[in-house]
Amino acid sequence: MMPSASDLAISTRGLRKVFGDKIAVRNLTLDVPRGEVFGFLGPNGAGKSTSVKMLLGLVKPTSGKAAVLGKPCGDVPTRRKIGFLPEHFRFYEWLTGTELLGLHGRLYGMTHAELRTRVPALLELVGLSAHQDKRVHDFSKGMLQRIGLAQALLNDPELIFLDEPTSGLDPVGRRLVRDIIKQQRERGATVLLNSHLLSEVEITCDRVAFIKHGEVLETRELNGLLEEQTSVSVRAARLSQATLAGLEQFASDIHCEGEQLRFSVTSSSALPEIMRYLVERGADVYQFTPQRLSLEERFLEIVGSDGGL
Amino acid sequence: MGVLIMAAVTFREALRKKLVWIALAAGLAFLALFGTGLHYQTKDFAERGMNPMLRREIVRTMLTLGLYAIDLLTVVMAVLTSVDTISGEIASGTIQAVATKPVHRWQVLLGKWLGFVAMLAGYLAIMVGGVNLLTHFMGGVTAHHLASGFALMLMEAVLLLSVSFLFGTMFSSLTTGVFVLGLHGLAFIGGWIEQVGAIANSPRAVSVGIIASVLMPSEALWRRAAYEMQSQIAGAMRMTPFGTESVPSLTMIAYAGVYLLLALSLALRHWSIRDL
Numbered sequence: 001m002m003p004s005a006s007d008l009a010i011s012t013r014g015l016r017k018v019f020g021d022k023i024a025v026r027n028l029t030l031d032v033p034r035g036e037v038f039g040f041l042g043p044n045g046a047g048k049s050t051s052v053k054m055l056l057g058l059v060k061p062t063s064g065k066a067a068v069l070g071k072p073c074g075d076v077p078t079r080r081k082i083g084f085l086p087e088h089f090r091f092y093e094w095l096t097g098t099e100l101l102g103l104h105g106r107l108y109g110m111t112h113a114e115l116r117t118r119v120p121a122l123l124e125l126v127g128l129s130a131h132q133d134k135r136v137h138d139f140s141k142g143m144l145q146r147i148g149l150a151q152a153l154l155n156d157p158e159l160i161f162l163d164e165p166t167s168g169l170d171p172v173g174r175r176l177v178r179d180i181i182k183q184q185r186e187r188g189a190t191v192l193l194n195s196h197l198l199s200e201v202e203i204t205c206d207r208v209a210f211i212k213h214g215e216v217l218e219t220r221e222l223n224g225l226l227e228e229q230t231s232v233s234v235r236a237a238r239l240s241q242a243t244l245a246g247l248e249q250f251a252s253d254i255h256c257e258g259e260q261l262r263f264s265v266t267s268s269s270a271l272p273e274i275m276r277y278l279v280e281r282g283a284d285v286y287q288f289t290p291q292r293l294s295l296e297e298r299f300l301e302i303v304g305s306d307g308g309l
Numbered sequence: 310m311g312v313l314i315m316a317a318v319t320f321r322e323a324l325r326k327k328l329v330w331i332a333l334a335a336g337l338a339f340l341a342l343f344g345t346g347l348h349y350q351t352k353d354f355a356e357r358g359m360n361p362m363l364r365r366e367i368v369r370t371m372l373t374l375g376l377y378a379i380d381l382l383t384v385v386m387a388v389l390t391s392v393d394t395i396s397g398e399i400a401s402g403t404i405q406a407v408a409t410k411p412v413h414r415w416q417v418l419l420g421k422w423l424g425f426v427a428m429l430a431g432y433l434a435i436m437v438g439g440v441n442l443l444t445h446f447m448g449g450v451t452a453h454h455l456a457s458g459f460a461l462m463l464m465e466a467v468l469l470l471s472v473s474f475l476f477g478t479m480f481s482s483l484t485t486g487v488f489v490l491g492l493h494g495l496a497f498i499g500g501w502i503e504q505v506g507a508i509a510n511s512p513r514a515v516s517v518g519i520i521a522s523v524l525m526p527s528e529a530l531w532r533r534a535a536y537e538m539q540s541q542i543a544g545a546m547r548m549t550p551f552g553t554e555s556v557p558s559l560t561m562i563a564y565a566g567v568y569l570l571l572a573l574s575l576a577l578r579h580w581s582i583r584d585l
Contacts, residue, residue: 019584056409059584079411086405092318094325106314107410151406 006070009034009159009190010055015064017050017214024050025214028064032192032207034158037185039205039222040194043303047214048194049087052161055192056084069159080108083157087164087194089148093137097128097147100136104151122150127176141168149180160184163194178204202295210302217302222295230268234261235287236278243281250274259286311412315420316427323390323428332386333432336379340439343375347447368448373539375440376452380462380531383433384493387466388473391425392486395477395580404585414581422474422573429466433459452538461534461562465527468565469493471572472525478579496521496528504532507555515555522557526565529557 008031015028025047032038040048053059055066057074071078091100098119105115123129126146131139139147145168152160162181166174181191181204195201201208202222209219232251237259244261247254250270251263265271271290278285323329347368354364395418398404407417437452437459444450452458469489476485499521506514522529536556 053405053585058405058408060582076411076413079409082409084406084409086402088402089406090401090403091406092322092403094322103314103318104406104410107311107407107412109310109411148406 007033008067008070009036010038010066010068010192012051012055012066013064015051015054015066016062017047017054017059018062023214025054025061027215028054028211030209030216030219032190034190035185035188036206037181037191037193037204039201039208040192040211041196041198041201041208041299041303042211044196046211046303048211049163050214051211052163052192052194056082056161080155081158083152083155083160085145085148085152085160085162085165087167089144091136091144091148093135095136096133097123097136097139098132100147101151101154105154108155110154118154122153125153125180126150142170142173145169146173146176149177153180153184156187157189159190159192161192161194164196165193166195166197166200174200198295198299208295210299212303230271231262231264231291232271232274233287233289233291234263234278234285235259236261237284237286239278239283240281243278243283246277246281247274250277311410311416312420312423315407315412315417316423319394319421319424320427323424326390328390329386329428329432332382333435336382336432336436336439339375339378339382340436340443343371343378343440344443344447347371347443351447365448365450368444368450369539371448372440372444372450372452373535375444376437376458376462376535376538377531379433379436379440380465380534382436383429383462383466384469384527386432387425387429387469388486388489388493390428391470391473392477392489393482394421394425395474395576396480396482396485399585400481408585415577418474418478418577418580422470422576425470426467429470430463433463433466437462454537458534458538461530461537464565464569465530465534468527468530468569468572471569471576475572475576475579478576478583492525493527496525499524500528500532503555518555519561522561523564526557526561526568529561530565533557533562 010030010032012028012030015025016023017025028047028051040051042048050059054061055068055073057079061073066073068075069078069081092103095103101119101122102115105118110118120129120132123132126149128143128146128150131143136144136147145165149162149165152162162177165177169177178200181193184191185206193201193205205222207219207221210217231253239256239259239261244254244256247263250273251265254263255261265274268290271288275285275288350371351364351368354367404417408414437455441451441455472492473485473489476488480488499518501518502521503515503518506512506518533556
């Protein structure tokens with residue numbers, strides 16, 4: 001069933017942005033239902049950040065339509081429900097961590113009483129309690145990213161844009177980001193994750209959009225995507241040419257060298273049938289190993305190895 | 310509310326910048342120098358038994374010179390402190406986390422502008438107050454029409470601030486700085502051409518000066534402020550470099566006011582629609 005407009009956190013139709021003679025985003029058409037962790041995947045320069053900026057009202061689209069939480073993008077009251085971690089979070093360096101969150105909280109319209117409890121809780125969440133009175137100037141890159149993440153969560157947002165959230169973070173920090181995204185999903189928030197780290201997207205996202213040249217090439221459920229195309233490695237004796245030829249009805253990319261057989265299937269549901277087929281044709285099967293395509297392989301397949309350059 | 314939050318943070322930011330404190334230190338050093346010079350001057354005048362009226366006029370001239378130096382310091386501070394606030398925050402991306410909060414963009418810019426106006430007003434009050442206190446206690450003289458003179462000096466600084474904001478929404482920090490100081494330099498030279506033209510009775514030279522003031526009325530504001538603050542005798546006797554041979558009219562002051570508001574409005578408009 002198609003989600004209704006009110007079920008969508010983000011909906012765009014033919015969104016386009018041109019800077020001078022450079023097309024940054026060609027034609028972005030996308031629907032992100034509420035409550036989903038959505039990954040934006042694409043090579044550098046694919047228009048991911050520009051797309052996010054258009055959705056946030058930082059950049060005006062050249063043409064096309066976009067709605068965020070049911071309102072036109074850039075709508076000021078709607079921003080009360082949105083959190084945003086920019087790609088390179090920078091802020092007034094002379095503020096302390098506590099002051100920075102206080103300032104952002106006041107811009108969200110939060111009262112001093114609310115901030116008194118919310119700010120320490122967020123500092124604790126991102127692991128910066130011990131540095132709350134340190135000036136941002138003295139923060140490491142990872143600490144900046146953490147405080148940026150905290151400011152994006154100040155208002156318990158319904159929709160959170162995270163642009164490369166793990167940039168500059170060590171493995172502990174990356175784990176923290178993953179846990180926070182999980183918490184936000186459990187809370188019912190929608191998260192749009194812009195990342196070039198495929199493994200991160202693979203672990204955290206429900207769905208992904210593959211973007212190249214500012215256009216969505218494919219939008220897929222992540223689990224479905226990974227189960228869909230499977231590469232299978234088989235070690236078997238007594239494989240006749242006729243058996244291999246018959247295999248073509250189930251699989252593609254069939255390669256056989258001695259006892260080593262490799263092929264691809266478009267659905268894992270075909271695997272038992274293939275196994276039966278091989279045995280019935282007299283093959284001695286010693287090993288039968290389905291290997292799911294990694295997101296990286298799928299990414300390269302869809303986007304191309306040129307990275308969109 | 311967004312305006313006040315941004316005004317407060319900008320004011321605090323200005324106070325945390327070294328530039329403001331260096332400008333203040335330079336200002337205080339200037340006041341100390343001014344006070345020392347004035348002290349010995351008045352002492353020598355007393356010993357020589359100089360006519361009190363002439364003595365007062367000389368102190369008043371000193372006061373005008375002091376105010377002129379303060380005006381220059383304030384102009385430089387208005388431009389240098391504000392030149393990076395818009396374009397710099399766009400370039401670094403700092404503005405992105407602010408501009409996505411539930412505040413209108415114009416509130417962010419107006420708040421910043423108010424923060425700088427408060428900082429400049431504070432700086433000017435300390436300096437103008439300081440120099441007047443020194444001449445008052447040492448020579449029994451304060452500026453004529455101090456309030457209107459102060460308001461005009463502040464208006465000059467705010468005018469340059471507004472133009473700096475406008476260019477800041479369009480160009481890089483460096484380009485903005487060059488543009489604003491260049492325009493003020495033009496007005497400065499134009500002012501002197503007008504003054505010298507008036508003394509030399511050259512109406513065409515006066516017209517050149519007026520055209521420069523139309524392009525950038527900052528210097529005209531200072532010359533009107535100087536006219537308001539010095540005594541008529543000093544002006545008539547051309548005792549200072551700020552003679553009243555060709556005083557900017559009230560029409561020019563009103564024009565400067567419109568210029569200021571237009572620069573601020575255009576800055577707000579361009580800021581509200583540009584990509585960040």
